[in-house]
Amino acid sequence: MDDALPGDRIHAFSGGLKLQHHKQLACQHPVERPPLPRRLFIAMRQHQGDTGRPLFEAGDHVLKGQALTETGDDFIVPEHAPTSGTIEGVIDHPAALPPGGTQRSIVLVTDGEDRWTGLHPLEDWRERPAAEIVEHLHRSGLAGLGGAMFPTAAKLRGGWSGLHTVILNGAECEPWIACDEMLMRERARDVVEGGLVLARAAGAERVVIAIEDRMGLVEEKLHDATRQLVAGERVRIRKVFTIYPEGGERQIIQALTGREVPHDGLPQDLGVVVHNVGTAVAARDATVEGRPLIERIVTITGPGIADPRNLLALIGTPFSHLVEAAGGYREQVTRLVLGGPMSGTALPSDDIPVTKGSNCVLALSREETTPTQPALPCINCGECVRVCPARLLPQTLFKLVEAGNYDAAADYDLIDCIECGCCAAVCPSHIPLVDFYKHGKDELARRKLDRRRADLARRRYEAREERLQREKDARRAKRREREEKLQRSDTDAKSEIQAAIERARRKKEGGDD
Amino acid sequence: MRQVLYALVPAVAAHVWYFGPGILFQLLLAVGFAVGLEAAMLKLRDRPLGPFLSDYSAVVTGVLFALCMPPLAPWWIAAVGMVFAIVVAKHLYGGLGYNLFNPAMVGFAAVIIAFPLELSQWLLPRQLSPGIPGFLETAQAIFTGALPDSTRLDAVTGATPLDELRTGVTENLAISEIRDAPIFGDFGGLGWEWIANFYALGGFYLLWRRVISWHVPVAVIATTIVVSTPLWLLGPDTHPSPLQHIFSGALVLGAFFIATDPVSGCSTMRGKLVFGAGVAILTLVIRRWGGYPDGVAFAILLMNMAAPLTDRLTRPRTYGHRRAGR
Numbered sequence: 001m002d003d004a005l006p007g008d009r010i011h012a013f014s015g016g017l018k019l020q021h022h023k024q025l026a027c028q029h030p031v032e033r034p035p036l037p038r039r040l041f042i043a044m045r046q047h048q049g050d051t052g053r054p055l056f057e058a059g060d061h062v063l064k065g066q067a068l069t070e071t072g073d074d075f076i077v078p079e080h081a082p083t084s085g086t087i088e089g090v091i092d093h094p095a096a097l098p099p100g101g102t103q104r105s106i107v108l109v110t111d112g113e114d115r116w117t118g119l120h121p122l123e124d125w126r127e128r129p130a131a132e133i134v135e136h137l138h139r140s141g142l143a144g145l146g147g148a149m150f151p152t153a154a155k156l157r158g159g160w161s162g163l164h165t166v167i168l169n170g171a172e173c174e175p176w177i178a179c180d181e182m183l184m185r186e187r188a189r190d191v192v193e194g195g196l197v198l199a200r201a202a203g204a205e206r207v208v209i210a211i212e213d214r215m216g217l218v219e220e221k222l223h224d225a226t227r228q229l230v231a232g233e234r235v236r237i238r239k240v241f242t243i244y245p246e247g248g249e250r251q252i253i254q255a256l257t258g259r260e261v262p263h264d265g266l267p268q269d270l271g272v273v274v275h276n277v278g279t280a281v282a283a284r285d286a287t288v289e290g291r292p293l294i295e296r297i298v299t300i301t302g303p304g305i306a307d308p309r310n311l312l313a314l315i316g317t318p319f320s321h322l323v324e325a326a327g328g329y330r331e332q333v334t335r336l337v338l339g340g341p342m343s344g345t346a347l348p349s350d351d352i353p354v355t356k357g358s359n360c361v362l363a364l365s366r367e368e369t370t371p372t373q374p375a376l377p378c379i380n381c382g383e384c385v386r387v388c389p390a391r392l393l394p395q396t397l398f399k400l401v402e403a404g405n406y407d408a409a410a411d412y413d414l415i416d417c418i419e420c421g422c423c424a425a426v427c428p429s430h431i432p433l434v435d436f437y438k439h440g441k442d443e444l445a446r447r448k449l450d451r452r453r454a455d456l457a458r459r460r461y462e463a464r465e466e467r468l469q470r471e472k473d474a475r476r477a478k479r480r481e482r483e484e485k486l487q488r489s490d491t492d493a494k495s496e497i498q499a500a501i502e503r504a505r506r507k508k509e510g511g512d513d
Numbered sequence: 514m515r516q517v518l519y520a521l522v523p524a525v526a527a528h529v530w531y532f533g534p535g536i537l538f539q540l541l542l543a544v545g546f547a548v549g550l551e552a553a554m555l556k557l558r559d560r561p562l563g564p565f566l567s568d569y570s571a572v573v574t575g576v577l578f579a580l581c582m583p584p585l586a587p588w589w590i591a592a593v594g595m596v597f598a599i600v601v602a603k604h605l606y607g608g609l610g611y612n613l614f615n616p617a618m619v620g621f622a623a624v625i626i627a628f629p630l631e632l633s634q635w636l637l638p639r640q641l642s643p644g645i646p647g648f649l650e651t652a653q654a655i656f657t658g659a660l661p662d663s664t665r666l667d668a669v670t671g672a673t674p675l676d677e678l679r680t681g682v683t684e685n686l687a688i689s690e691i692r693d694a695p696i697f698g699d700f701g702g703l704g705w706e707w708i709a710n711f712y713a714l715g716g717f718y719l720l721w722r723r724v725i726s727w728h729v730p731v732a733v734i735a736t737t738i739v740v741s742t743p744l745w746l747l748g749p750d751t752h753p754s755p756l757q758h759i760f761s762g763a764l765v766l767g768a769f770f771i772a773t774d775p776v777s778g779c780s781t782m783r784g785k786l787v788f789g790a791g792v793a794i795l796t797l798v799i800r801r802w803g804g805y806p807d808g809v810a811f812a813i814l815l816m817n818m819a820a821p822l823t824d825r826l827t828r829p830r831t832y833g834h835r836r837a838g839r
Contacts, residue, residue: 377611391830
């Protein structure tokens with residue numbers, strides 16, 4: 001066991017790319033609240049996990065912050081009304097995930113009053129047991145704001161004995177996205193306080209806040225906040241190099257600890273757990289003020305946006321509403337991306353609503369999206385090998401997946417690909433490598449499912465055969481028993497008759513006497 | 514790929530200075546055949562011409578082949594070489610990206626095995642030559658096989674320094690004696706060593722422009738020094754010095770321009786080092802004990818064979834895994 005603590009020094013991680021920053025564009029204005037939209041579309045299943053039971057009927061009037069779906073186990077995160085209004089119903093509404101698909105969504109017609117329901121802060125959270133804080137955060141609807149929307153409670157719970165540090169990830173790894181930077185600029189104190197809440201909930205002594213080395217004022221503000229909260233002993237602020245994908249969970253852990261998360265393990269195995277800075281602020285708002293998670297900062301940016309900025313958007317706000325608040329589109333928008341240019345998802349339309357994980361809407365114009373050249377054969381140049389942060393052999397994986405050799409691709413650790421897109425970005429043959437890896441992973445998952453199904457079917461079949469055999473054996477045994485009994489009774493009967501004849505004969509003989 | 518062509522300009526200029534305009538004809542011939550055959554094969558294989566011709570890969574193959582040719586080699590040598598390079602080694606294996614062997618080196622190996630005589634007739638560098646053939650004479654020699662009466666072929670051609678060295682060593686001459694011959698310069702051969710310098714210059718340009726990575730050239734040159742130095746120190750009369758090795762033949766050209774071919778080489782970082790080291794060791798072995806004066810081409814072809822396995826064995830350890838492949 002080494003004594004070094006996370007953040008003692010900044011370590012290098014493999015691969016990665018220096019990318020054009022493009023963040024300043026959206027950082028010219030302070031974070032603003034757009035006008036209240038007329039309708040909100042709140043996806044009932046925002047996180048990884050199941051959907052809670054609805055707590056309303058169509059036509060109900062709800063208050064801001066009122067729970068709309070039930071809280072369940074750690075993977076059933078409740079949704080809350082982002083503002084006051086009337087529930088119109090539940091419909092299938094377009095969603096970013098699955099790509100091109102829909103989600104069951106609650107339609108809330110806003111009443112413009114924005115009236116809060118009663119707020120329930122967690123008094124004296126510093127004294128409360130961890131489980132109570134976790135439960136409170138869970139009831140407040142917390143899920144990771146970094147993008148994956150992993151239920152916060154599921155990450156905090158589990159009684160990891162060796163857990164010592166909560167890492168707050170403030171390193172937005174992708175270009176353009178600036179919501180975390182703006183959050184730390186404007187609410188530095190709440191970030192630090194939220195970190196302390198999460199540390200208390202996770203049973204960790206320390207908080208390390210990782211920011212990019214190009215975030216300017218943010219570092220000073222976080223230091224000030226730490227001083228104000230008298231938390232200097234427990235909170236560290238660390239700058240990491242702005243190299244994509246440094247903000248990825250595994251990479252930020254490697255940068256701060258020099259250690260790698262085991263491929264079959266979790267960050268908790270290294271005594272750390274990573275939360276997004278936005279999640280920390282949400283945790284602070286939920287405990288100190290009692291406000292559930294109903295809004296987040298979304299970066300609206302890109303060459304296709306007239307007046308790029310960061311907006312504090314209610315969950316369920318259609319992206320089109322936010323784009324309008326950012327001055328609308330410039331003419332030549334050819335593609336909308338949710339997330340960053342490297343690993344974001346293309347949006348089929350802008351009527352898709354904000355979820356807890358929507359960090360950025362990027363409007364690209366023809367220049368950025370027109371493919372320069374068609375894909376050419378791989379020339380094995382090894383550029384992808386150089387930049388792969390997972391130290392995979394992307395060109396080998398590509399050839400294996402292309403050939404349909406999925407099992408061999410699995411041997412080459414296809415599963416460990418984090419889909420960061422560095423390989424595709426440097427590929428001189430313009431091969432859309434990540435698409436191949438996603439396909440390969442889907443195929444492996446499907447095969448695994450097929451295998452499980454086949455196993456299950458085989459087990460069922462075998463069980464049935466066994467049962468039939470057992471029944472057959474039982475029947476046979478029974479028959480044999482009956483036959484034996486019959487045979488036995490047969491001989492018994494015969495001897496009885498014999499005896500009777502004997503007796504009769506004796507009687508006759510006796511009578512003759 | 515165009516960067517590779519730019520990087521070769523100084524060396525070609527030096528070549529012209531020392532050996533006359535023959536190299537220019539060789540370049541034109543090889544590139545012409547290469548591009549023509551490439552287009553024909555693409556057509557036959559029903560592939561689009563545009564993207565595959567504009568990547569300059571066929572041009573580079575032709576250029577690298579031509580740089581290995583004697584300046585007055587007859588025109589059909591380039592034709593035969595390019596058939597093997599472009600048709601056999603490249604397109605019959607599946608075209609760009611799928612060839613197991615370096616096409617230029619396959620072409621060179623084919624012609625040096627088939628036409629050893631034509632490939633051994635090198636021009637003498639200008640300092641030793643009674644007269645470097647001019648444009649017309651060169652053209653005549655290449656296309657008709659005869660020089661005008663005023664110059665006799667055997668007056669202007671001779672063995673290369675590596676040939677000389679090889680013959681000398683087999684005749685039990687000490688290297689110091691062999692090196693008294695006027696064809697040797699300060700390190701390698703007269704003229705040759707300067708061409709090698711310009712190849713290195715071009716190589717540094719490619720490194721600077723990040724067209725190639727440092728692994729292969731460093732491995733080739735470092736291994737050459739590491740292996741040849743002890744031998745030279747033990748027997749300076751039977752083993753050439755490391756500098757002589759580096760500045761002779763195609764070693765520098767191979768290290769920077771040929772062994773760095775990504776398609777037929779290794780793609781892992783450690784694999785590239787192994788590949789370069791293998792090229793150097795095999796080159797030295799062939800130069801000393803093999804049947805040819807220079808071994809760079811054969812060394813590269815042999816390492817091409819080993820590249821897929823080398824990649825497999827030098828696979829990096831994936832993030833979060835304790836060992837590679839686990």
